[in-house]
Amino acid sequence: xxxxxxxxxxxxxxxxxxxxxxxxxxxxxxxxxxxxxxxxxxxxxxxxxxxxxxxxxxxxxxxxxxxxxxxxxxxxxxxxxxxxxxxxxxxxxxxxxxxxxxxxxxxxxxxxxxxxxxxxxxxxxxxxxxxxxxxxxxxxxxxxxxxxxxxxxxxxxxxxxxxxxxxxxxxxxxxxxxxxxxxxxxxxxxxxxxxxxxxxxxxxxxxxxxxxxxxxxxxxxxxxxxxxxxxxxxxxxxxxxxxxxxxxxxxxxxxxxxxxxxxxxxxxxxxxxxxxxxxxxxxxxxxxxxxxxxxxxxxxxxxxxxxxxxxxxxxxxxxxxxxxxxxxxxxxxxxxxxxxxxxxxxxxxxxxxxxxxxxxxxxxxxxxxxxxxxxxxxxxxxxxxxxxxxxxxxxxxxxxxxxxxxxxxxxxxxxx
Amino acid sequence: xxxxxxxxxxxxxxxxxxxxxxxxxxxxxxxxxxxxxxxxxxxxxxxxxxxxxxxxxxxxxxxxxxxxxxxxxxxxxxxxxxxxxxxxxxxxxxxxxxxxxxxxxxxxxxxxxxxxxxxxxxxxxxxxxxxxxxxxxxxxxxxxxxxxxxxxxxxxxxxxxxxxxxxxxxxxxxxxxxxxxxxxxxxxxxxxxxxxxxxxxxxxxxxxxxxxxxxxxxxxxxxxxxxxxxxxxxxxxxxxxxxxxxxxxxxxxxxxxxxxxxxxxxxxxxxxxxxxxxxxxxxxxxxxxxxxxxxxxxxxxxxxxxxxxxxxxx
Numbered sequence: 001x002x003x004x005x006x007x008x009x010x011x012x013x014x015x016x017x018x019x020x021x022x023x024x025x026x027x028x029x030x031x032x033x034x035x036x037x038x039x040x041x042x043x044x045x046x047x048x049x050x051x052x053x054x055x056x057x058x059x060x061x062x063x064x065x066x067x068x069x070x071x072x073x074x075x076x077x078x079x080x081x082x083x084x085x086x087x088x089x090x091x092x093x094x095x096x097x098x099x100x101x102x103x104x105x106x107x108x109x110x111x112x113x114x115x116x117x118x119x120x121x122x123x124x125x126x127x128x129x130x131x132x133x134x135x136x137x138x139x140x141x142x143x144x145x146x147x148x149x150x151x152x153x154x155x156x157x158x159x160x161x162x163x164x165x166x167x168x169x170x171x172x173x174x175x176x177x178x179x180x181x182x183x184x185x186x187x188x189x190x191x192x193x194x195x196x197x198x199x200x201x202x203x204x205x206x207x208x209x210x211x212x213x214x215x216x217x218x219x220x221x222x223x224x225x226x227x228x229x230x231x232x233x234x235x236x237x238x239x240x241x242x243x244x245x246x247x248x249x250x251x252x253x254x255x256x257x258x259x260x261x262x263x264x265x266x267x268x269x270x271x272x273x274x275x276x277x278x279x280x281x282x283x284x285x286x287x288x289x290x291x292x293x294x295x296x297x298x299x300x301x302x303x304x305x306x307x308x309x310x311x312x313x314x315x316x317x318x319x320x321x322x323x324x325x326x327x328x329x330x331x332x333x334x335x336x337x338x339x340x341x342x343x344x345x346x347x348x349x350x351x352x353x354x355x356x357x358x359x360x361x362x363x364x365x366x367x368x369x370x371x372x373x374x375x376x377x378x379x380x381x382x383x384x385x386x387x388x389x390x391x392x393x394x395x396x397x398x399x400x401x402x403x404x405x406x407x408x409x410x411x412x413x414x415x416x
Numbered sequence: 417x418x419x420x421x422x423x424x425x426x427x428x429x430x431x432x433x434x435x436x437x438x439x440x441x442x443x444x445x446x447x448x449x450x451x452x453x454x455x456x457x458x459x460x461x462x463x464x465x466x467x468x469x470x471x472x473x474x475x476x477x478x479x480x481x482x483x484x485x486x487x488x489x490x491x492x493x494x495x496x497x498x499x500x501x502x503x504x505x506x507x508x509x510x511x512x513x514x515x516x517x518x519x520x521x522x523x524x525x526x527x528x529x530x531x532x533x534x535x536x537x538x539x540x541x542x543x544x545x546x547x548x549x550x551x552x553x554x555x556x557x558x559x560x561x562x563x564x565x566x567x568x569x570x571x572x573x574x575x576x577x578x579x580x581x582x583x584x585x586x587x588x589x590x591x592x593x594x595x596x597x598x599x600x601x602x603x604x605x606x607x608x609x610x611x612x613x614x615x616x617x618x619x620x621x622x623x624x625x626x627x628x629x630x631x632x633x634x635x636x637x638x639x640x641x642x643x644x645x646x647x648x649x650x651x652x653x654x655x656x657x658x659x660x661x662x663x664x665x666x667x668x669x670x671x672x673x674x675x676x677x678x679x680x681x682x683x684x685x686x687x688x689x690x691x692x693x694x695x696x697x698x699x700x701x702x703x704x705x706x707x708x709x710x711x712x713x714x715x716x717x718x719x720x721x722x723x724x725x726x727x728x729x730x
Contacts, residue, residue: 002622002645002646002647002648003644005621005645005706005709007701031432031433032428032430032432032433035428035459037459037460354585354586354589356589357430357570357589357590358588358590360430361589407539410539411535411538411539411588412585414538414543414544415538415544415581
């Protein structure tokens with residue numbers, strides 16, 4: 001007697017959102033990028049080796065010796081107060097006038113995204129994202145089942161004329177947009193920076209349409225050149241508005257292993273967020289926060305950021321130069337003034353998902369573009385992270401990629 | 417004294433993740449069985465790792481390149497370490513679907529009609545002009561697949577003539593040769609064979625994917641495919657399918673272990689052979705453990721059986 005094999009006995013119990021989670025060929029291929037023989041432009045992994053491990057050891061020892069009972073204990077859900085004073089100082093360096101009371105600490109910027117989605121999104125609600133946009137944010141948002149409206153970016157960031165049109169359209173249908181999500185500085189994945197005039201425009205639109213901007217700023221302090229652009233939060237505070245929820249993280253200016261991010265937002269939102277932290281994980285790791293406090297109490301941290309900038313800018317330079325020297329005509333890329341990523345556009349007939357297997361067989365990895373769009377576009381685009389590999393590997397990897405792409409173009413033309 | 421077994425897993429293949437899943441599961445079973453077990457990822461230090469301590473047997477839980485193309489088997493032969501699954505020759509024949517399909521044809525074993533073309537024939541010999549002829553002879557839809565790649569990676573079903581080039585370009589990303597095959601409407605079946613002189617043919621597994629075909633996502637996402645064991649076939653057809661699988665196992669010189677994938681034509685009831693796998697998956701959603709379970713063989717017993725077959729060679 002034939003019987004059906006049930007591989008998962010709990011299929012009838014899962015929430016509908018689980019249908020969005022499945023094995024993916026791309027994810028499996030990208031897991032190969034962790035192998036040491038692969039030159040990986042895939043993950044945006046900070047160069048933690050540039051940190052002074054001996055000093056870190058000292059901070060850790062001090063956290064235990066001086067404050068073991070605090071470091072090893074549960075902490076308050078809104079974060080370790082002394083660390084919050086340091087985070088406010090970090091924000092002041094970016095001209096954002098915030099203090100400890102305006103901040104809630106989260107387990108990385110990623111948890112902030114998830115919790116903000118949790119407190120704002122009901123299934124079917126409309127949110128707006130820049131497109132291409134950060135996959136981690138898209139995935140966090142998606143699990144709360146919103147309708148995601150994508151607004152394209154150009155080299156000056158999210159195109160505000162299109163944003164305005166969309167907001168108008170939605171208002172005419174009596175649809176309230178819950179928030180607009182952007183990474184304004186050296187965006188992930190595009191590397192583009194939102195211009196000052198567009199920041200101002202966004203803010204006026206948020207005010208007009210009575211909605212929020214989630215400004216995610218992990219890379220702002222990693223500017224290699226050019227003049228910093230005021231953050232949307234700074235503009236918001238200066239014009240006495242309350243339309244911006246600001247997220248940042250210590251992952252890029254310190255280390256992602258500590259999992260520390262934070263949110264600066266209007267107080268009523270922070271209250272809801274604190275409750276959300278409480279129900280999610282009670283508090284961000286006290287131990288991590290205590291060590292981070294030590295790190296940011298030592299003025300040397302600023303020198304470390306300068307070191308990071310030197311490392312990343314040299315890596316960006318070699319990536320851009322090798323792209324310019326070797327990539328075929330028809331390909332273009334962003335030239336970020338900071339951050340971690342270059343956004344690559346290939347001729348439209350090429351599919352970066354299809355090229356990935358070939359690239360990995362030749363020991364180079366990148367992330368195909370379509371994962372950064374909520375609407376399956378970006379098939380001929382890709383994100384190249386320059387932060388994780390040394391300059392020699394970057395040069396070698398881009399040359400390999402260039403050869404693969406040239407061969408693909410030749411192959412494609414053979415069908416014409 | 418219990419044998420010292422190395423589970424070879426991971427490696428450089430595009431199926432690395434699947435191999436790690438198979439390997440971890442096999443490792444767990446061997447531990448339960450009381451063997452002394454080590455996990456070995458395949459990289460540049462594999463020869464050193466295989467020679468640094470006495471290994472009584474290598475369990476090959478690798479999939480794809482290196483693990484199923486004869487490479488690791490040849491290394492193990494040189495090092496005189498017994499290993500699970502078929503030998504070098506069989507792996508070479510089975511891994512390249514062009515070679516294995518040609519062998520099947522020469523033995524009158526049904527396999528979907530096909531053409532193969534390599535990358536240089538398109539780039540240097542103008543083979544793209546042949547595509548209308550290919551469609552004329554095989555009809556639509558067509559299956560376009562890389563000649564040497566597992567887990568359905570790079571496989572596409574093409575319904576329109578104009579989509580063939582994209583499918584070929586995609587398949588050529590996985591392998592330098594591409595197979596263009598007639599699409600057979602029918603039931604997908606997997607037949608696992610285990611043993612040496614009188615191998616045991618395990619119950620036939622019937623695969624019913626939610627999608628058009630048994631692609632990567634359908635294979636490794638529980639719930640995306642329904643499986644029936646034994647397949648819902650009349651006895652006579654089950655026998656016919658099993659006979660075909662056994663024949664394939666023989667002509668591709670397999671010994672000890674294989675899984676033959678067949679599609680049973682809906683109308684004519686012809687069992688068309690798609691491919692033979694020399695290192696069948698051992699993950700939670702894999703077909704060999706499913707078939708074994710139906711035959712009353714638990715996962716641990718299956719692993720033990722596979723090992724004993726290889727140790728008998730000593």
